[in-house]
Amino acid sequence: MNVLTDNWSTYWHGFLGTLWLTLVSAALALVLGVVIAGFRVSPVKPLRAFGTGWVTVLRNTPLTLLFFIVVLGLPRFSITLPFFTFAVLALGCYTSAFVCEALRSGVNTVPAGQGEAARSLGMTFGQTLSLVVMPQAYRAVIAPLGSVMIALAKNTAIAGSFSVVELLGTYRTINELGYSIIWTFVWIAVGYLILTLAISALFNVLERRVAVSR
Amino acid sequence: MTGPQEAAARPSGEPLIELRRVNKHYGALHVLQDIDLTVGRGEVVVVIGPSGSGKSTLCRAINRLEAVESGDILIEGQPLPAEGKGLAKLRAEVGMVFQSFNLFAHRTVLQNVTLAQVKVRKRGKAEAEAKGRALLERVGLASQADKYPAQLSGGQQQRVAIARALAMDPKALLFDEPTSALDPEMINEVLEVMRSLAAEGMTMVVVTHEMGFARSAANRVVFMADGRIVEDRVPEEFFADPRSERARDFLSKILKH
Incomplete structure (x- = not known):
């Protein structure tokens, strides 16, 4: 227990780092994911191709490699950003590919006739998607999106190796002070659990609310 | 003489919908072959034919839910735009009623008939609701305004779908087998609404198997087989x-029982 109490400040900063990294990356991933999913179901071929390319590249690249590309690659084009921003870019773009695919599978659960009816009434592609298709797709998307967000929360651990303060990285500091490595990791795991269980609870609430509004 | 260019009575000479040498393939299947069809303002054209003859595709090509490969489709003399805002604008002028109703499942009946009025026609909410309620009254469903589509019977859903299309004040209505998914006792309530529209002079293209409707409400019957228009004549x-063997064969099969 004293591992936690003695190092409370270290843990707390690490936890806040992970929380903040998760929230900002999730926001970026959701926005990008919706846009790319829109591209992938749009009638415009270049947009579809771009969406497919985006998903294929990002989903099939190991996240650590993506971090290296962002952290070492972008400065070569004289783009120098704080490490936190680099980490958000890597995590957000990576996760957006998974968000996009979850949304797209949701779109596919909506019968084609719904979109046809909307178009036959003169709605544009954007109106059809936002007023008719997405509101119905969203029900099917909540559960898989929850999994994607939990994966994102855990993936933030990689940022610790790239000079970002986050929860997993705290073990180095605490270990150097000579505390039990096992208990150090137990408390780190508890920190992640708090975060991921909170995400699960949030998505459970969303799921229940959608079920009621039907 | 079984060509499509039969002379037929028309309520008005002015063409509203024109198809000229329209072709479409599904893979190797030539589903629309050199289709020429003109529908005059106020005219009711019923399209019949065996399944797979291309009649639904023809209906869906008119508002470009199905893209065609060659030929021209004109609405009021204007060629159908390929994509984008222009096409959306034109679709608002041509209402469509589907076999499977396709009411917006997440919206109430009233919202179904007001959504496009507000978003496409840019009408105010109060105006759209007044119009929506009046149209629901007309199809006999005013009391169902706050229900969701899934709570209605098939016949009721289809009448809402007609009200939804009418709410846009369309110049013409396309019906793609509007009664084919209905239980027999619900077919008439939908046909009644369609008959009254026809009597009021609405321009209609109706793909159907309801020969009674074709006889009583149509100005012309178009018979399709294998992607071609085989006959185009007044129903009587x-x-x-x-005249054609195909049509005789088809009619003998469906009128026997």
Whole structure:
């Protein structure tokens, strides 16, 4: 227990780092994911191709490699950003590919006739998607999106190796002070659990609310 | 003489919908072959034919839910735009009623008939609701305004779908087998609404298997087989004396029982 109490400040900063990294990356991933999913179901071929390319590249690249590309690659084009921003870019773009695919599978659960009816009434592609298709797709998307967000929360651990303060990285500091490595990791795991269980609870609430509004 | 260019009575000479040498393939299947069809303002054209003859595709090509490969489709003399805002604008002028109703499942009946009025026609909410309620009244469903589509019977859903299309003040209505998914006792309530629209002079293209409707409400019957228009005549003549072997064969099969 004293591992936690003695190092409370270290843990707390690490936890806040992970929380903040998760929230900002999730926001970026959701926005990008919706846009790319829109591209992938749009009638415009270049947009579809771009969406497919985006998903294929990002989903099939190991996240650590993506971090290296962002952290070492972008400065070569004289783009120098704080490490936190680099980490958000890597995590957000990576996760957006998974968000996009979850949304797209949701779109596919909506019968084609719904979109046809909307178009036959003169709605544009954007109106059809936002007023008719997405509101119905969203029900099917909540559960898989929850999994994607939990994966994102855990993936933030990689940022610790790239000079970002986050929860997993705290073990180095605490270990150097000579505390039990096992208990150090137990408390780190508890920190992640708090975060991921909170995400699960949030998505459970969303799921229940959608079920009621039907 | 079984060509499509039969002379037929038309309520008005002015063409509203024109198809000229329209072609479409599904893979190797030539589903629309050199289709020429003109529908005058106020005219009711019923399209019949065996399944797979291309009649639904023809109907869906008119508002470009199905893209065609060659030929021209004109609405009021204007060619159908390929994509984008222009096409959306034109679709608002041509209402469509589907076999499977396709009411917006996440919206109430009233919202179904007001959504496009507000978003496409840019009407105010109060105006759209007044119009929506009046149209629901007209199809006999005013009391169902706050229900969701899944709570209605098939016949009721289809009448809402007609009200939804009418809410846009369309110049013409396309019906793609509007009664084919209905239980027999619900077919008439939908046909009644369609008959009254026809009597009021609405321009209609109706793909159907309801020969009674074709006889009583149509100005012309278009018979399709294998992607071609085989006959295009007034209903009395067509049913009394089909000229083509295909049509005789088709009618003998469906009128026997």
